[in-house]
Amino acid sequence: MKIYRLYQSLMRFAACVFRWREPRKMSGEGALNALKDMLATREEDHIFIVSDTHVLDLAPVGRFIEDLSDRKTITIFDKVEEDPDRKTIEAGVDLYREQGADMLIAIGGGSVIDTAKALGTRITRPSKPLHRMQGVWKVKKKLPFLIAVPTTAGTGSEVSITAVVKDREENRKYTINDHALIPDIAVLDPALTKTLPPHMVAFSGMDALTHAVEARISRSGTKGTDQHAERAVKGVFRYLERAYSDNDAAAREGMLEASYQAGLAFRRAYVGNVHALAHAVGAFYEVPHGKANAVFLPLVLRYYGELVSEELALLADTVGLPVEGLDEKKKADAFIEAIKGLNRRLGIPKALELPAFDPAPLAEHAFKEANPFYPVPRIFSREDFVTLFMRGVSKTG
Numbered sequence: 553m554k555i556y557r558l559y560q561s562l563m564r565f566a567a568c569v570f571r572w573r574e575p576r577k578m579s580g581e582g583a584l585n586a587l588k589d590m591l592a593t594r595e596e597d598h599i600f601i602v603s604d605t606h607v608l609d610l611a612p613v614g615r616f617i618e619d620l621s622d623r624k625t626i627t628i629f630d631k632v633e634e635d636p637d638r639k640t641i642e643a644g645v646d647l648y649r650e651q652g653a654d655m656l657i658a659i660g661g662g663s664v665i666d667t668a669k670a671l672g673t674r675i676t677r678p679s680k681p682l683h684r685m686q687g688v689w690k691v692k693k694k695l696p697f698l699i700a701v702p703t704t705a706g707t708g709s710e711v712s713i714t715a716v717v718k719d720r721e722e723n724r725k726y727t728i729n730d731h732a733l734i735p736d737i738a739v740l741d742p743a744l745t746k747t748l749p750p751h752m753v754a755f756s757g758m759d760a761l762t763h764a765v766e767a768r769i770s771r772s773g774t775k776g777t778d779q780h781a782e783r784a785v786k787g788v789f790r791y792l793e794r795a796y797s798d799n800d801a802a803a804r805e806g807m808l809e810a811s812y813q814a815g816l817a818f819r820r821a822y823v824g825n826v827h828a829l830a831h832a833v834g835a836f837y838e839v840p841h842g843k844a845n846a847v848f849l850p851l852v853l854r855y856y857g858e859l860v861s862e863e864l865a866l867l868a869d870t871v872g873l874p875v876e877g878l879d880e881k882k883k884a885d886a887f888i889e890a891i892k893g894l895n896r897r898l899g900i901p902k903a904l905e906l907p908a909f910d911p912a913p914l915a916e917h918a919f920k921e922a923n924p925f926y927p928v929p930r931i932f933s934r935e936d937f938v939t940l941f942m943r944g945v946s947k948t949g
Contacts, residue, residue, distance in 0.1 A: 553931050555924065556923050556924035556931055557931075559924040559925075560771065560772065560924065560925075560926075560927040563688070563772070563925075563927070564771075564772045564927065567772070567820055570731055571731075572731075572819075572820060573731075573734060574711065574734075574816070575700070575710065575711055575734060575735045575736055575737050575738040576736065576737045576738070577737075577738050577740065577812070578590075578737065578738070578739045578740070578741075579739075579740035579741070579805070579808070579809070580740070580741070580742075580805065581741065581742055581743055581801065581805075582741065582743070583739050583740060583741040584612055584613075584616050584701065584739060584741045584743070584744065585616070587616075587699065587701070587737070587739050588616055588619055588620055591620065591623070591624065592623050594655075594697075596624075596654045596655040596697060597624055597625060597654065598624065598625040598626075598627065598651065598652055598653045598654050598655070599620065599624050599625070599626055599627070599653065599654075599655045599656075599657055600627050600629065600647075600648050600651065600653035600655065600656050600657070601617065601626060601627070601628045601629065601657050601658075601659060602629050602632060602644065602656065602657070602658045602659070602660070602664055602667055602668040602671065603628065603629070603630050603632065603658070603659045603660050603664055604630055604631075604632045604633070604660055604663075604664060605630050607659055607660045607664070607703055608628070608630055608659075610703070610744060610747065612741070612743050612744060613659055613744070627647065627648075627651040627653055629643075629644045629647055629648075631643060631644070632644075632660065632663055632664045632667045633663065634661075634663050634838075634840070635663060635716075635718040635725070635834055635838075635841070636663050636664075636666055636667040636670065636716075636717060636718060637717075637718050637719070637720050638682055638683075638717055638718070638719045638720075638721075639720075640667065641667055641670045641671055641674065641682065641717065642674070642682075644667060644671045645671050645674045645675060648671060648675060649675070653696075654696060654697075655696060655697045655698075655699075656668050656671065656672055656695070656696050656697065656698045656699065657698075657699045657701065658698070658699070658700050658701065658735075659701040659703065659744075660701075660702075660703050660704075661702065661703055661704040661706075661707065661756070662702075662704065662706065662707025662708075662709045662716075662756075662759075662841075664703075665700045665702065665707065665709035665710060665735075666707075666709055666714075666715040666716050666717070667715075668698060668700070669695070669698070669709070669714075669715035669728070669733045669735075670682060670715045670717055670728065672695035672696055672698055672733070673685055673691050673695065673715070673728060673730075673732070673733070675695070675696055676691065676693045676694065676695050676696070676732070677691060677692075677693060682717055682728070683719070683726065685728045685730075686717075686726040686727065686728060687727075687728075687729065687925075688729045688730070688925070689729070689730050689731075690728070690730060691728065691730035691732045691733065692730065692732065693732060694732055695732055695733065697736050698735045698736050698737075699735060699736060699737040699738075699739065700735040700737070700738050700739070701738075701739040701741070701744065702738075702739075702740065702744075702808065702811070703744040703745060703748070704745065704748060704752060704756040704811075705745055705753075705756055705757060705760065705795070705804070705807035705808045705810065705811040706755070706756025706757055706758070706759035706760040706807075706811050706842055707756065707759060707760075707811065707815075708760065708763055708811050708812065708814050708815025708816075708818065708819070709815070710735055710738040710739075710740070710812065710815065711734065711735070711738055711812055711815035711816055711819065712733070712734070712815045712818065712819040713729050713730055713731050713733050713734055713819045714727050714728065714729050714733065714819065715727065715728045715733055716831070718834070718835065723835050723836055723913075724835050724917060725831045725832075725834055725835040725917075725921075726921075727921075734819075738812065740805070740808040740809065740812060742801050742804035742805040742808060745795075745804045745807070745808065746799065746801075746804065750796050750797075750899075751899065753792070753795050753796045753799075753807075754792075754796055754842075754846075754898035754899060754900060755840045755841075755842030755843045755846065755900075756811070756842050757788055757792040757795065757796070757807055757810075757842070757898075758792075758842050758843075758845055758846035758849070758894075758895070758898070758900065759811075759841060759842035759845050759846075760784060760788055760807070760810055760811040760814045761784075761785065761788045761792075761814075761846075761849070761891070761894075762823070762826050762827070762830075762842075762845040762846070762849050763784070763811075763814035763815065763817065763818040763823060764780075764781040764782075764784035764785045764788070764810075764813070764814040764817055764818070765781070765785060765849065765853070765867070766818060766821075766822075766823045766824040766826055766827065766928075767780070767781040767814070767817035767818040767821035767822070767823070768781035768782065768785070768817070768821075768863050768867065769824070769853075769856070769860045769863045769864070769928075769929055770818075770821040770822055770824060770926075770927050770928070770929075771927040771928070771929065772820070772821050772822055772927040773817075773821040774820065774821070776820075777816070777817045777818075777820050777821040778817075778821075780813045780814070780816040780817035781813075781814065781817035781818075781821070782866075782867070782870050783810070783813045784810045784811070784813040784814035784817060785867050785870060785871060786810075786870050786871055787806055787807065787809060787810030787813065788807070788810050788814075789871040789872075789890075789894070790806060790871075791803040791804075791806035791807045791810060792807060792810075792894070792898070793894070793897060793898070794806075795807045796898055821927075822925070822926055822927055823926065824852075824922070824926045824927075824928040824929075825852050825918070825922055825926065825928050825930075825932050825937075825940075826845055826848045826849050826852045827845065827921075827926075828917075828918040828919075828921045828922035828926065828932075828937070829844070829848045829852070829914075829918050829937065829940060829941065829944070830844035830845045830848055831917070831918070831921055832914040832915070832917040832918040832921070832937075832941075833904065833906070833914065833945075835917055836913065836914060836917070837906055839904060839906070843900060843904070844904060846895050846898075846900045847895070847900065847901065847902070847903060847904055847944050848940065848944050849891055850888050850891045850892050850895070851940055851943050851944050852940060853887075853888050853891070854888055855930075855936070855939075855940060856929050856930055858881065859929040859930055860884065860929050861880045861881050861883075861884040862880060862884075864883070864884035864887045864888065865880040865881075865883035865884045865887070867887050868883040868884065868886050868887040868890070869883070871887075871890070873886050873887065873890055903943075903944055903945055903946040904944060904945050904946065905945075905946050905947075906945050906946075906947065907947070908947075909941075909945050909947040911937075911938045911941040911942055911945070912938065914937070914941055915934045915935075915937035915938045915941060916934060918932075918937045918941075919932070919933070919934045919937055
């Protein structure tokens with residue numbers, strides 16, 4: 553375990569060397585229209601749009617593409633599935649090269665934006681397959697100009713240094729982390745989240761909360777990442793239920809900003825063991841990532857115990873829980889219970905129902921993802937991961 557902590561310390565030191573740039577942020581109702589006008593001034597003339605068929609059916613997106621096609625050549629790649637597969641990404645790379653495109657616009661959820669990022673890495677590093685860029689700082693070259701337009705509020709991919717890739721043939725997920733993956737522009741338009749089904753609002757919102765909480769308890773956090781994480785947690789508790797139940801514009805805009813703030817937090821402080829568990833489940837089963845995060849988040853926080861009491865007590869105060877006069881541990885317990893209550897009100901189960909469940913290969917996947925990379929409060933063994941899978945999964949069949 554000491555070697556893992558040494559690695560994390562070196563990574564924390566190395567992170568200080570980098571310039572943590574932000575995308576140019578365009579936000580608010582009508583931001584997509586503003587993007588169209590801005591693109592008219594750029595010299596790139598062949599835009600490669602990465603999306604999926606559902607997103608392309610959205611009226612604002614259809615108008616945007618139609619108007620843009622009067623000024624630029626457009627190629628659309630709409631084959632993206634949930635959890636982008638390596639083969640899907642390679643198909644996009646082939647089409648991008650064939651058409652001679654010179655700009656990327658990702659319009660969709662985290663899977664779409666991650667696909668565009670991974671596609672961009674293959675364009676800029678044509679001789680390096682995706683699995684060889686797994687890990688940290690292996691891209692090293694600027695991607696084609698990249699614009700991220702999220703249609704969900706949760707992944708933070710529009711500002712992060714990360715792309716998650718799934719290899720369905722090998723039953724694994726892996727991440728590519730490099731500053732080159734930060735989009736040049738992020739467009740946060742709440743009109744694009746208006747038709748999101750309630751369960752997707754819930755899953756993506758809990759994904760954002762997990763990013764923020766894991767960043768806040770990370771051993772690689774800074775004053776800046778702590779501030780971004782606290783803003784994100786406060787935003788999720790303020791807006792998520794409204795976005796889920798009422799779907800009002802202010803709540804949708806608030807959740808987009810909360811997701812963005814969470815992205816600013818975790819891209820430097822990193823995520824942790826909750827994500828390792830969720831990615832393992834997603835690699836072996838078709839479980840939505842945000843749903844898995846939501847189930848495992850309170851379980852992992854409880855498992856950490858007093859190691860995270862100080863941070864969770866602060867978050868309890870941040871979101872305005874009625875904890876005045878309580879000690880640190882009770883405040884932390886109240887925050888964990890608040891997460892469980894939020895899950896319950898959002899219709900998220902206490903455990904995932906999985907068929908033919910064997911925790912051993914999932915624990916191995918989670919262990920290899922988390923270590924030595926994630927600067928978590930407590931380094932989990934394979935046995936720890938098995939225990940948490942047993943608590944978070946209800947076997948069916």
